[in-house]
Amino acid sequence: MARFPRRRDELERRLERELRDHVALEIEENGGNADAARRALGNRTLISEDTRAEWGGAWMESLLTDMRRAARRLRRAPGFGIVTVVTLALGIGASTAMFSTVGPVLLQALPYPDGDRVVVIADASGGAVAPVDVTFGTFREVVARSRSLQWGAVSRAWQPTLTGFGDAERLDGQSVSAAYFRVLGIRPALGRNFAETDDVPGAAPVAIIADGLWRRRFGADASLIGRTITLDGAPVMVIGIMPRTFENVWSPQARIWRPLRYDPSLPAQGREWGRHLQMVARVAPDTSLDAARQELASIAGASIPQFARPAQALLRDGFIVTLLQDRIAADAKATLRAVVAGTVLLLLITVVNVINLMLARSTERRRELATSAAFGASRAQLLRPLLAEGLLLATIGGALGVAFAYALVGAVVGFDGFALPRVEAIRVDRTALLVAGGLTASIGVVAGCLPGWFLTSRDDVTRSSPRIIAGHHRLRFAFVAAEVALAMVLLVGAGLLVRTIRQLLAVPPGFRPERVLTLQVQATGPRFRNAESVRQFFERVRVGVRSIPGVESVALTSQLPFSGDADVWGVGTKADVPPPPGVTPPEDEERYAHRYAVSASYIETMGIPLQRGRALQDRDRTGGQRVAVISASLARRRFVDGDPIGQQFRFGPTDNWFTIVGIVGDVRQSSLAVVSPAAFYVPEAQWQFADQTMWVVLRTTVEPETVEADVRDAIRSIDAGQPIFRVGTMEQRVSASMGRQRFVRAAFGTFALVALLLATIGIYGVLAGGVAERAREIALRAAVGASRARIIGSFGRQALDVAVAGIVVGGGVAVATSQVLASLLFEVSPLDGVTYGGVAVLLAIATTVGAVVPAWRAARIPPAVALQSQ
């Protein structure tokens, strides 16, 4: 039976014993003549070596020996080793971290079985506000009529307040139809899934919660299944807990789910025909996406009597069907691709740098190599110590790089303001470590072998003719020029983003964001069934917060800029021509404006400039004349004839007409880059409903964070059962709106600085090497009368050549790839001359810095050196 070679120690011991036994037996037979016995056996050393050769794996062992020797050599020259290891760590660490970050989005499929069968179905019929939303009626029709969809479900956001287990907490969740988890393909780990019987009006309220919430709030208590918890003041039974690994990619913040309990009989005036649901579905196993699309298109085109469609859900334009995995990252993909590009550049720079360093080192060691070659070493044998050194450095650098990657991933996930898609899946996992290992091994091999390959590529490794040295030098210069070029590309990217963010910050937001603290408070529970109680509660909150020391002014508002809110309503004026009966008016972007139901002091607290008329005041309350303040752009658009002040408008389906009493400046609603539609501000007391969730906005005289605890206390002392959430300052929110740009700027900025440093070191290294090599030549020149200035000049010129070559090539590459960043820029062209010029100057300065010391040293070589032998 064939056995694989055991460990070498075992084999060594065995061989030793066999040979001893052999000699002993020989002695026994030949009557005790030890010498004759040994001679009969032959040369023991040779036997051992031959046998060892038969064991195979010898190359591995000698490589390890070489690596040990390499470690000893490196300890004698620690500078080189440290620089190389750190450079490698930077490159490998950044690449591994980047791979971990973008892997889940750009490479992995969804964490669901057959995740590529899950699709998002949206209603394509216009809808300026939210094209993805469908009506419940549409959903029922599609599910009933489609053969190509195995499961279908709808969902909407739900934010209940949990009380009774500690502080009142507002949860993020979803109201879903019964088949939601079946569409995704993940079942609850404990308890049961939703059933159709749970999803009818009047069914007992049930909920499924996420593992994280279960652990955090309920102590991972399995007996929670079947018990009731209090949500929005009402008892709800927990029936299931989702697995720990469950990722709800469609709504990543959701921690709790309940059935929609819409009426399947689709009453005409009910919410079943409201457009506020998002639909996901799973395509049947043997059906292609295109077949499903076609079927849905034909369903949309052919209405049948069982599913009568009202005017707002005619499905005139059919459906838009997209893969879920394409939907989740659509916005972030551009950002992530930019970061990938930057990381690849950084990796290239580190590789070039390491090769350059290794080249320098092998040039130094060429005498040693020449000696080995003279003793008959083959090329492979010459390369092995170099390879060993490369692998050793790469391994250390790789290990350091992995540690660095962990830190980087932590920083990336914690980056404020940029919502990474699939953030729960971002970590340094096995695949990322494999990538790191692969990179390490390949860089080790390439960096180790490549320089040696060049050196031994001709027979004259034993000779050190100046021509050959010059050839190696040119190679090193070429590498350094490549580094400068790569640094140029990264610096241009960073520079463009720096300028973009400065341009963004220069945009006036329309209000004064400094020292403004904001938080949301919700009035939930059975006590707040009528508008009056809600208004009283918020009024008490406002008064309570006002009295806190450090608070300059307080206001309430239903909507806040830069918070992700988008509460828009169609605005109607007296000048509008009503459409003929039966005709649906076309959707018109111009008709919409943001609705702000505010307390009187809102405009002043936010620092929005009042242009004409008056602001809202306390006397504008329930029962009085309905007044409003509008933004300047709304005035321009809809009230072109005459003075807007005094005119009236209405919004929504009611007949309440509001009189305009003032005009304020425009405010950016979602981001500094986007010019927003108009806005109007009505006193919250005059709005027919009372918003149960309001923002409390306070301007402070001190740093806003310092009063946060006092504010919480004040609100809790009014009513401890009402949750407080989304606390932040306006400056934080404005900054978060630039999250994508800030993220890429951070990445590119860091990479660019590293690249600049490496390029500078590279130039220094190659010039310093040149000085050492050509010391005699320089001394000769000095002896013959060349002035110091000329010597410095010649080095300066070399450096300049490298810099110019690098800048030109790098500039070209940057121009060619400028589109990668285009979607992130704001009022800055990808070919922005200021940026390119500035970066070029920066690189020129860095090159000069790198050249200064070697050039100075060269100038100070005493002529006597010319007499010394090499």
Added chain:
Amino acid sequence: MVTHGRFSTIVTKRDERIEVLRGTLDMLILRTLVIGPTHGHAIAKHIQQTTDDLLQVEHGSLYPALHRLEQKGLVASKWAMSNHRNRELRFYRLTAKGKRHLLRQESKWKQMTEAIARLMWPAAAAGSAE
């Protein structure tokens, strides 16, 4: 002139000699083991006695050969008690794969020697057996 790192001019010839012997030595070892499992010294003695007139084989060249054969799966080995010597020795035995290999080598040898005989002694070729 210098070709490989380690071996000198003299050694080059030794290389050639070993190459020729290697295949033959393998075959001899396998043939010895057909009789029954035994240890390295006994194999050496058997070959020496059988071929002493023709080939001077260093005992030491056996062990690399035995290890090589084991690597290839043609023999298997283990420590066992020798009944003659009252000590534990490494015993080698022929595997099925080794037996097949031996038969193949044997027939190749036969073909080679027959061909050489036909060339050298054309008259006696027809009558030569073995």
